Amino acid sequence: VSxxxxxxxxxxxxxxxxxxxxxAGEILARKSENTxxxxxxxxxxxxxxxxxxxxxxxxxxQTIAGVGLSSPGPVxxxxxxxxxxxxxxxxxxxxxxxxLEQSLSLPVRVENDGxxxxxxxxxxxxxxxHDHLVYVTVSTGIGGGVICDGSPLRGRRGLAAEVGHLRLVxxxxxxxxxxxGCFEAYASGTALAKRxxxxxxxxxxxxxxxxxxxxxxxxxxxTLIDEEAAFLGQGFATLLHLYSPDLIIMGGGVSAxxxxxxxGMVRELNANAMPAFQNTPIVKAALGGxxxxxxxxxxxxxxx
Amino acid sequence: VSxxxxxxxxxxxxxxxxxxxxxAGEILARKSENTxxxxxxxxxxxxxxxxxxxxxxxxxxQTIAGVGLSSPGPVxxxxxxxxxxxxxxxxxxxxxxxxLEQSLSLPVRVENDGxxxxxxxxxxxxxxxHDHLVYVTVSTGIGGGVICDGSPLRGRRGLAAEVGHLRLVxxxxxxxxxxxGCFEAYASGTALAKRxxxxxxxxxxxxxxxxxxxxxxxxxxxTLIDEEAAFLGQGFATLLHLYSPDLIIMGGGVSAxxxxxxxGMVRELNANAMPAFQNTPIVKAALGGxxxxxxxxxxxxxxx
Numbered sequence: 001v002s003x004x005x006x007x008x009x010x011x012x013x014x015x016x017x018x019x020x021x022x023x024a025g026e027i028l029a030r031k032s033e034n035t036x037x038x039x040x041x042x043x044x045x046x047x048x049x050x051x052x053x054x055x056x057x058x059x060x061x062q063t064i065a066g067v068g069l070s071s072p073g074p075v076x077x078x079x080x081x082x083x084x085x086x087x088x089x090x091x092x093x094x095x096x097x098x099x100l101e102q103s104l105s106l107p108v109r110v111e112n113d114g115x116x117x118x119x120x121x122x123x124x125x126x127x128x129x130h131d132h133l134v135y136v137t138v139s140t141g142i143g144g145g146v147i148c149d150g151s152p153l154r155g156r157r158g159l160a161a162e163v164g165h166l167r168l169v170x171x172x173x174x175x176x177x178x179x180x181g182c183f184e185a186y187a188s189g190t191a192l193a194k195r196x197x198x199x200x201x202x203x204x205x206x207x208x209x210x211x212x213x214x215x216x217x218x219x220x221x222x223t224l225i226d227e228e229a230a231f232l233g234q235g236f237a238t239l240l241h242l243y244s245p246d247l248i249i250m251g252g253g254v255s256a257x258x259x260x261x262x263x264g265m266v267r268e269l270n271a272n273a274m275p276a277f278q279n280t281p282i283v284k285a286a287l288g289g290x291x292x293x294x295x296x297x298x299x300x301x302x303x304x
Numbered sequence: 305v306s307x308x309x310x311x312x313x314x315x316x317x318x319x320x321x322x323x324x325x326x327x328a329g330e331i332l333a334r335k336s337e338n339t340x341x342x343x344x345x346x347x348x349x350x351x352x353x354x355x356x357x358x359x360x361x362x363x364x365x366q367t368i369a370g371v372g373l374s375s376p377g378p379v380x381x382x383x384x385x386x387x388x389x390x391x392x393x394x395x396x397x398x399x400x401x402x403x404l405e406q407s408l409s410l411p412v413r414v415e416n417d418g419x420x421x422x423x424x425x426x427x428x429x430x431x432x433x434h435d436h437l438v439y440v441t442v443s444t445g446i447g448g449g450v451i452c453d454g455s456p457l458r459g460r461r462g463l464a465a466e467v468g469h470l471r472l473v474x475x476x477x478x479x480x481x482x483x484x485g486c487f488e489a490y491a492s493g494t495a496l497a498k499r500x501x502x503x504x505x506x507x508x509x510x511x512x513x514x515x516x517x518x519x520x521x522x523x524x525x526x527t528l529i530d531e532e533a534a535f536l537g538q539g540f541a542t543l544l545h546l547y548s549p550d551l552i553i554m555g556g557g558v559s560a561x562x563x564x565x566x567x568g569m570v571r572e573l574n575a576n577a578m579p580a581f582q583n584t585p586i587v588k589a590a591l592g593g594x595x596x597x598x599x600x601x602x603x604x605x606x607x608x
Contacts, residue, residue: 074580084580134459149458155548159580160452162545167538167576169474175580179541232469237483241466242546244459272471274461274481276378276388283539 013087118145120295229264317391422449423600533568
């Protein structure tokens with residue numbers, strides 16, 4: 001008999017979140033805390049184990065199939081080890097899977113956060129029933145994950161699908177990663193805000209204010225958003241050519257403005273995609289901020 | 305007992321090639337003809353069946369495990385159907401697998417030519433032992449194939465890994481595919497020759513002449529080749545970020561000049577790749593013009 005529940009952990013540089021999730025993808029309990037990001041790795045893992053126990057309160061431990069962890073940074077999914085974790089340095093290189101299995105006495109699986117979110121949307125969200133999809137989260141940065149031929153793409157050291165770092169512009173804006181011209185450096189929420197601040201000479205502008213101004217008819221704000229949609233469509237076109245997904249799923253903070261951006265993204269995608277790839281749907285993530293949590297639970301439900 | 309031989313067919317717009325190949329990847333017999341590209345699909349398939357029989361002469365048909373076909377165009381590998389075949393229009397939409405199985409009484413598998421070549425290098429060439437690789441053929445165009453997590457990437461309608469059509473330059477040179485700024489429009493042999501002809505005001509130049517002039521110390525030719533290497537390195541950097549291969553394997557006509565291009569490609573790749581991807585090896589294809597044929601045979605040897 002397969003156990004009906006999984007514990008999902010979504011570890012971010014700011015928030016550590018836990019949820020108890022059933023095989024229908026429904027969240028039965030949730031709990032979040034500020035990540036003890038500057039503490040040692042053992043302290044962070046103890047925090048995660050504690051969160052796991054809290055969301056399971058009132059449920060028999062025997063009904064829980066395991067624990068899925070969505071982690072930032074490249075993840076070696078065979079050992080459950082993350083590395084190059086800028087935001088939670090104490091976890092670098094720690095065998096998280098093994099340590100959590102010891103402390104929780106449950107099977108644990110660890111996945112990169114972009115891939116976990118892609119899996120969530122694939123199993124329970126906007127990508128259900130598709131064998132091929134690209135999930136792109138557009139917020140302070142751009143990340144994502146890819147499902148191709150019915151499997152998540154991982155690649156060497158779990159580093160595949162760094163979709164924010166396809167090069168959009170030669171010798172372009174310097175990206176947070178240090179390289180020039182990345183998709184992220186043009187189309188993230190941060191990049192949009194930066195362009196707006198510069199052009200409107202107002203250092204207080206954020207993306208919400210830009211969308212609000214555009215809605216009120218501000219021409220400069222609307223131009224900025226049209227450019228944002230164009231950059232997104234251009235990046236998506238390269239993703240189509242390289243992964244050939246059935247659809248592109250857009251999540252992250254900027255996807256709150258999906259409806260405003262959609263037409264412009266489609267136009268630019270079609271202008272930059274070969275005929276066989278044109279009109280590939282771009283859809284909004286269905287699970288909102290929970291794609292990663294639900295994807296982490298899927299890691300457990302899909303275990304064989 | 306597994307049968308020791310496979311027949312490989314490599315169908316191009318110009319040449320149709322066949323080989324008899326053993327499980328060590330050795331070619332025992334070969335035959336090629338000009339493709340009857342303007343004839344009906346049935347005529348082209350009869351030509352392929354005839355070539356298959358010719359390379360098997362002197363071998364018991366019972367020792368042949370099957371026939372692998374490397375075909376241009378996107379290929380639906382589940383049905384063995386190719387479409388959007390500009391060079392051999394008669395084959396568009398024909399169930400090639402089924403028709404060849406009927407005429408040859410052997411299992412047949414069909415694969416896109418870029419993916420077939422990637423499989424050949426993976427199984428028997430420069431990519432042996434690796435679970436993740438990107439094969440890029442640089443010749444009149446740029447094509448290729450990807451092995452990720454131990455499987456060939458296919459994607460929707462077998463269209464994944466159109467590596468020649470990642471966008472290198474916004475609003476750039478028009479590519480053969482109709483889109484502006486593709487990798488292929490900057491880094492293919494055709495693109496190099498076009499730049500040379502324009503810059504040197506000599507409409508007779510081809511890539512071999514450019515490399516020969518560079519070897520003789522011609523400064524303008526050396527600059528053109530340095531630019532070619534840079535474009536290749538830039539495109540490869542985006543491929544690293546999206547697929548995270550263990551290595552990039554370069555084949556195609558331009559790879560004859562691999563040694564001249566290597567240092568420049570590595571320099572530009574490292575300048576455009578995030579730290580975790582820097583120094584990923586770029587190597588020359590080991591099977592030369594036979595990557596596709598040997599990959600087609602692998603389709604049969606890997607059948608379960």
